[in-house]
Amino acid sequence: MTKNVKQQAGEAKHPLEDLVRMDRIPHIWCSGCGIGSVFSSCLTAIKNTGIDYSKFAMVSGIGCSGRGAGYINIDSFHTTHGRAIPFATGIKMANPDINVIVFSGDGDLFAIGGNHFIHAARRNMDITVICVNNMIYGMTGGQVAATTPYLARSATTEAGNPESPFNLPLLAYAAGATYIARWTMLHTRDLADAIVAAIHRKGFSFIEVLSPCPINYGRRNKEKSIDTLKNYHDKTIIKNGADPVTLDIDYGKGVILGKFVDIDKPTHDEKYRKIYLREKE
Amino acid sequence: MKSAVLTGEHFINGDEACAEGAIAAGCMFFAGYPITPATEVAEQMALRLPDVGGTFIQMEDEIAAMTCILGSAWTGAKSMTATSGPGFSLMMETVGLAVVTETPCVVVNVQRSGPSTGLPTQGAQADMMQAKWGSHGDYEIIAIAPSSPQEMFNLTITAFNLSETYRVPVFIMSDEIVGHMSEKVVIPPAGKIRTVSRPKPKGRKENFKPYAPGPKGVAPMPAIGEGYNVHVTGLTHDEKGYPVMSVDTQKEMMARLLGKIRNNLQDIILTEDYQLADAEIVLISYGVAARTSYTAVQTARRMGIKAGLLRLITVWPFPDDRIQALAEQVKAFVTVEINMGQICREVQRCAQGRARTYFVGHPGGAIIPPADVMAAIKEAMQAK
Structure with missing residues (x-):
């Protein structure tokens, strides 16, 4: 029995709809913003793991990317600025069965929250941290971030940024992360696959996702959204296993994407339980 | 391995008695950061939590410690941290998050003299107003002041019970003198200790409203992993937990947050x-x-x-x-x-x-x- 085509179309659902709080749509992200694409890849990844949705929790901090937790239809926590990782740590250590995903921005995770990032990586806390790196404080109107390129213009560096940005994968590597990758929001499938791998990888996983902020970064730096996407397409090199030292973001020489670290190390909850609760690993 | 309740007579200091009270109350999670004169609470919790299958973690600072216990509290674990003046100051922003997300937790402040680093090893009671007003915005919390090691034990249990009943941070406003004073502490048999756990939701999980008030104006609280798909935010939110940037929602939320304390003073005040x-x-x-x-x-x-x-x-x-x-x-x-x-x-x-x-x-x-x-x-x- 063939159903009416229109009726079929009417019944069609977006394949990720069960993971979205549809009653909260439309979202707040601007036209040309990349966060939605990163968020979609994240939802696809969660679906593709095959793990029951009730075994996930998403934690965000504050900022545009920090709104991610507000749209995903699982247990989700929109915390304070910079503190998604310690909140996630509390969840993981109290209930290791939960797959905890931190979804937040570069300002949140690496300026105000930088200390928590390095310590969670050092402990090998078994969480997955997805950083949407748009190189700027978007929600507050485009102030310089710890990831803003040298000499880039922002609302607080009108004549150019005098500071140097973090190389985030290098930082994660130095702090002890067991899975490290970088993709752009254009590489949706690679990104979704990386997130699946990061969720399955026991230990502290970190994925940096380059993503445009046309309103607050692009506008000031004469870079249209399409220019940024062209950079992501034309001036990136996929090089798995690249030396983290080479991963600074410089489109002049090409920006390296890929999986840089994927190693097996006991996690903090495994070690705590083994040493203190006398459980076998 | 020792049990949760060390029934008998002990000669211990206030900080240790506090930790024993926490364990007896059912605390299963402690995150802390070393600070005089509260360190012994953390040390005792590190020692004792494994006995009951609980978890201790020493975080990188007090901001992380306070935030960590909110995460653990949402898994269903009774959770606590302990600190003193400088750490208490660092925790203040997160206290607001605990209030607005109605997350039960117990925060021990073994007060020392301030301002700033002050007299780290000497007592004071000068954080009393900070306990009430230290985080931004209007809110109600509960603060308890023990006068002896015995009360550090008894009132820590009371603090957990109130925190779980009202889904609110409860402060134990102790001080260096009570914290470091050793006296006889009598721990009763486990059966004689009354412990309370947060109200739990029943019924349908679809369209569950995590902030719809139940008895006493307190909403039942699900745990992560139970399938309620809760959204928890520090933004002004409705009963569904969704952010709503409106004056009406702000009024409704504030009435709920303040009301659950202000309408139950008889039950709370001791x-x-x-x-x-x-x-x-x-x-x-x-x-x-x-x-x-x-x-x-x-x-x-x-x-x-x-x-x-x-x-x-x-x-x-x-x-x-x-x-x-x-x-x-x-x-x-x-x-x-x-x-x-x-x-x-x-x-x-x-x-x-x-x-x-x-x-x-x-x-x-x-x-x-x-x-x-x-x-x-x-x-x-x-x-x-």
Whole structure:
């Protein structure tokens, strides 16, 4: 029995709809913003793991990317600025069965929250941290971030940024992360696959996702959204296993994407339980 | 491996008694950061939590410690942290998150002298207003002040019970003197200890409203992993937990947050009367300062002065009605506290000019000598 085509179309659902709080749509992200694409890849990844949705929790901090937790239809926590990782740590250590995903921005995770990032990586806390790196404080109107390129213009560096940005994968590597990758929001499938791998990888996983902020970064730096996407397409090199030292973001020489670290190390909850609760690993 | 309740008589300090109270109350998670004079609470929790299958973690700072216990609390675990002045200051932003997300947690502040690094090894009671007002915005919390190691045990259990009942942060406002004082602590049999756990939701999980108030104005609280798909945010939110940037939602949310405390004062407020029935001069005191006040009342009584003590066990919410009622009967209030004037302001407010108010304070670092209190009592007696 063939159903009416229109009726079929009417019944069609977006394949990720069960993971979205549809009653909260439309979202707040601007036209040309990349966060939605990163968020979609994240939802696809969660679906593709095959793990029951009730075994996930998403934690965000504050900022545009920090709104991610507000749209995903699982247990989700929109915390304070910079503190998604310690909140996630509390969840993981109290209930290791939960797959905890931190979804937040570069300002949140690496300026105000930088200390928590390095310590969670050092402990090998078994969480997955997805950083949407748009190189700027978007929600507050485009102030310089710890990831803003040298000499880039922002609302607080009108004549150019005098500071140097973090190389985030290098930082994660130095702090002890067991899975490290970088993709752009254009590489949706690679990104979704990386997130699946990061969720399955026991230990502290970190994925940096380059993503445009046309309103607050692009506008000031004469870079249209399409220019940024062209950079992501034309001036990136996929090089798995690249030396983290080479991963600074410089489109002049090409920006390296890929999986840089994927190693097996006991996690903090495994070690705590083994040493203190006398459980076998 | 020891059990959760170490029934028997112990000679331990207040910090250790606090940790034993937490374990007896069912605490299963502690995140902390070392700070004098609260470190022993963390050390004892690190030692004892494995006995009950619980988890201890030492975080990178107090901000992380406070945030960590909110995450653990949402898995269903009764959770606690302990700190002192500088750490308490760092925790303040997250206290607001705990209030607005209605996350049960217990925060121990073993107070030391400030401001800033102050006298790290010497006691004070100068964070009392910070406990009430330290985080931004309007809110209600519960703060309890133990006067002895025994009370550090008993009132830590009370703190957990109140926190779980009202889904609110509860502060144990101890001080270095009580924290480091060793006394006999009697731990009753487990069966004699009343413990309370947060209300849990029943029924449909679809369209569940995590902030729809139940009895006492408190919403049932699901745990992560139970399938309720809760959204929890520090933004102003409706009963569904969704952010709504409107004045109406703000009004509704604030009424709920404040109401669950303000409408249950009878159930929350704990005070102790000592020689109050016929008192003309009423000392108001809490925590270690109350120990000075007992002595002062006894001395005054021997001199024929009708003095009494109202000891505040819960300092917040403040017992407005009780002090207003006493103000109609007594000549004067004398507030005794180790700070330069904090709770005495509340007493003055509640006295409403119907009784005189005096203040015996101390800048911190030592207990208040009873003689200082006696001087104020005499002054109050002589006042026309």
